[in-house]
Amino acid sequence: MNAAAVGGPIVVLHDHLDGGVRPQTVLDLAHEHGVDVPAAEVEALAAWFTITPGMPFIEAFSRFDLVGAVLQTPEALTRVAREAVEDLAADGVIHAELRFAPLLHTRKGMTTVEAIEAVDDGLTRALAETGLNARIIVCAMRDQPAAVSIDVVEAAIVSGCERVVGVDLAGGEMGYPAEDHAAAFVLAHKAGLGVTIHAGEMDGAHQVASALESCDPHRIGHGWRIIDDCEIDDGRIVALGPTATALRASGAPLEICLTSNASLGLPVEEHPVRLLRDAGFRVTLNPDDRAITTTSARRELELAVEHHGFTRHDLAQAMERAAVGAFLPDDERAMLVGRVRAGWDVSPARLVHLAERSEWEASRPTGSYLPGAFATDGFIHLSALHQLLTPANRFYSGREDLIALVVDAHYLGPALVWEPGTGTDEYFPHLYSALTAEAVLGEFEMTPAPDGNFLLPAALMRAVHA
Numbered sequence: 001m002n003a004a005a006v007g008g009p010i011v012v013l014h015d016h017l018d019g020g021v022r023p024q025t026v027l028d029l030a031h032e033h034g035v036d037v038p039a040a041e042v043e044a045l046a047a048w049f050t051i052t053p054g055m056p057f058i059e060a061f062s063r064f065d066l067v068g069a070v071l072q073t074p075e076a077l078t079r080v081a082r083e084a085v086e087d088l089a090a091d092g093v094i095h096a097e098l099r100f101a102p103l104l105h106t107r108k109g110m111t112t113v114e115a116i117e118a119v120d121d122g123l124t125r126a127l128a129e130t131g132l133n134a135r136i137i138v139c140a141m142r143d144q145p146a147a148v149s150i151d152v153v154e155a156a157i158v159s160g161c162e163r164v165v166g167v168d169l170a171g172g173e174m175g176y177p178a179e180d181h182a183a184a185f186v187l188a189h190k191a192g193l194g195v196t197i198h199a200g201e202m203d204g205a206h207q208v209a210s211a212l213e214s215c216d217p218h219r220i221g222h223g224w225r226i227i228d229d230c231e232i233d234d235g236r237i238v239a240l241g242p243t244a245t246a247l248r249a250s251g252a253p254l255e256i257c258l259t260s261n262a263s264l265g266l267p268v269e270e271h272p273v274r275l276l277r278d279a280g281f282r283v284t285l286n287p288d289d290r291a292i293t294t295t296s297a298r299r300e301l302e303l304a305v306e307h308h309g310f311t312r313h314d315l316a317q318a319m320e321r322a323a324v325g326a327f328l329p330d331d332e333r334a335m336l337v338g339r340v341r342a343g344w345d346v347s348p349a350r351l352v353h354l355a356e357r358s359e360w361e362a363s364r365p366t367g368s369y370l371p372g373a374f375a376t377d378g379f380i381h382l383s384a385l386h387q388l389l390t391p392a393n394r395f396y397s398g399r400e401d402l403i404a405l406v407v408d409a410h411y412l413g414p415a416l417v418w419e420p421g422t423g424t425d426e427y428f429p430h431l432y433s434a435l436t437a438e439a440v441l442g443e444f445e446m447t448p449a450p451d452g453n454f455l456l457p458a459a460l461m462r463a464v465h466a
């Protein structure tokens with residue numbers, strides 16, 4: 001592992017409070033509250049904790065049961081929230097959204113609002129120690145009645161904690177579709193909260209469809225099973241089904257959790273993270289349950305490098321996409337995106353411009369290309385390869401006259417400026433001059449699929465990565 005490859009600020013969107021409790025803290029709290037533990041030494045408990053592939057669900061969930069049993073007081077929740085932020089900050093995380101289900105902490109009479117306040121208190125203390133101002137996502141549970149999910153979302157709203165920035169739907173998917181909880185998420189949207197839904201983790205793409213159609217989520221937890229709605233040929237996605245098309249068009253980031261999925265039986269090397277990324281899905285990398293699956297935020301980046309060939313630039317783009325998808329007020333999110341960009345400090349050497357064939361060909365005799373849109377925008381729109389499909393499908397769906405120009409960024413000089421695109425905090429490369437022929441390394445046909453949607457042509461990908 002090349003340490004430099006993974007060295008940069010990390011944004012964590014998907015991290016469960018109860019999945020990340022330090023084993024020593026579990027022991028301390030168990031002792032304090034008279035809860036039986038399967039191992040009295042911290043090393044043995046840490047070993048017992050780790051869920052292994054193939055472990056029956058009931059055994060895997062017994063880890064969460066033990067943690068749940070010791071997290072029934074405000075003091076306990078405050079402690080683990082503070083420690084979670086300490087651990088994340090020590091790992092180089094600069095933005096974290098910690099999620100938990102208040103309902104799981106009410107066995108001894110703590111209310112859901114009190115549970116939220118206790119976590120908020122822990123985060124306030126951690127902010128003073130670490131400088132990391134983590135946020136809270138409140139989880140409703142799929143196996144609970146719809147009315148209970150409404151109560152949970154209302155608790156998130158009435159808690160008045162400014163750190164509560166979003167709500168989630170967690171728990172077993174099979175037999176518990178997201179649509180049953182749609183009313184709760186209508187409330188969340190009305191209150192201006194971010195919405196993320198665990199879907200397509202343990203059950204199929206139809207659960208992603210249900211989540212998209214009924215809850216209008218800003219992000220999807222996991223979502224990797226959307227691969228079942230994609231056609232794969234020769235190691236790449238060559239066509240998207242209706243749910244995959246809708247998911248990609250929604251722009252919702254996928255909160256990918258490699259180790260977590262491995263612990264439930266999907267080997268890391270078989271994870272479709274790279275296929276999905278290359279097909280234009282917004283991939284982010286997250287730890288999910290740090291203690292229970294023995295991982296960390298940075299370990300997830302290392303796994304993407306080791307098993308999926310992610311480069312430093314690929315990691316930077318995943319972190320930037322996570323920052324763009326963060327549940328933060330506009331000004332804070334824009335600042336976070338800027339910090340991530342500055343911290344990783346990598347820009348791709350080869351960019352892409354989508355051109356109308358006739359305009360490009362008309363410029364050929366002059367050696368200098370200036371599309372008609374330059375007159376109104378003042379610059380030429382370029383994209384990094386991973387950004388190309390979003391504008392292509394948004395603005396040019398079905399167009400048959402497009403070509404993709406591969407551009408050598410080194411030729412563009414100071415006329416190339418990376419800045420937030422229209423209506424997004426994501427940075428795009430804008431060229432404030434004409435594009436000269438010498439900077440163009442190649443041109444590639446962009447041919448839409450029969451449904452009008454574009455995928456990256458293999459030859460274009462090779463030319464950019466060459």
Ligand SMILES: [Zn+2]
Nearest residue numbers: 016198221288
């Ligand atoms: Zn999760």
